[in-house]
Amino acid sequence: MLLSKTAEYALRAIVYIALNDAQGLKVGIKDIAKELELPAHFMGKILQDLVRKSVIASVKGPGGGFFLHRQASEISILEVMQTIDGLEAFRKCGMGMKQCSDTHPCPLHDDIKVYRNQMYKVFSSKTIQTLVDGINSGEYFITNIHEVES
Numbered sequence: 001m002l003l004s005k006t007a008e009y010a011l012r013a014i015v016y017i018a019l020n021d022a023q024g025l026k027v028g029i030k031d032i033a034k035e036l037e038l039p040a041h042f043m044g045k046i047l048q049d050l051v052r053k054s055v056i057a058s059v060k061g062p063g064g065g066f067f068l069h070r071q072a073s074e075i076s077i078l079e080v081m082q083t084i085d086g087l088e089a090f091r092k093c094g095m096g097m098k099q100c101s102d103t104h105p106c107p108l109h110d111d112i113k114v115y116r117n118q119m120y121k122v123f124s125s126k127t128i129q130t131l132v133d134g135i136n137s138g139e140y141f142i143t144n145i146h147e148v149e150s
Contacts, residue, residue, distance in 0.1 A: 007084045010046050012036050012142045014080060015131045017056060018072040022132070026058075026065030036143055046084075053083045072129035081123055090120050 003011070013032050020027045029047060033040035047066055050056045057069035068075070081087070093100030094112035102109075134140035 003081070004085050006046055007081055009036075009038050009043060010050060010080055010084050011077065011131070012038070013043060013047060013066075014050070014056060014068075014075070014128055015135065015142050017066045018068055018128050018132045019135065021068045021072070026063065026067045028065045032066070050080075050083065055080060055083050068128075072132055073127050075128040076124060077126050077128075077131075078120070078123040080128075090116050 013036065016032055016036060017027055029040055029044045032038070032047070033043045036043075047056065047058070051058050051066070054069075055075065056066055058064065058066045078087075081089075093106050094108040095106040097106050100106045100109055102113075131140070131142075135142060
């Protein structure tokens, strides 16, 4: 199971917002889209949806932008996934059957079930703060831009 483009963009944007929020900064759609190399119009729709669903917050006007209204450690990746795509990906059949289950499995059911369960566990246990910490450590990145040391 791969994330939808919308979920990918949402996760990257929330992490970027959290990185800035930790420094007391609010960020606008244009800055987010430019820094993450994402389409601004699509990013705007995603962020407004996340605000409507209370995952993030925003303030209009000078000094406004997007920010976290609760701790990054309280926002799981699963919450973001559920908000954007729902949790159907953790239930649907890998071969598209409507009645796939443990008692009526498709040929891929057992293998996909293990994979889905592991992804659910990862998305449940990792938070936006976990991702922010990985970026702050220099181990992980959310942009394609790499600073070159001189």
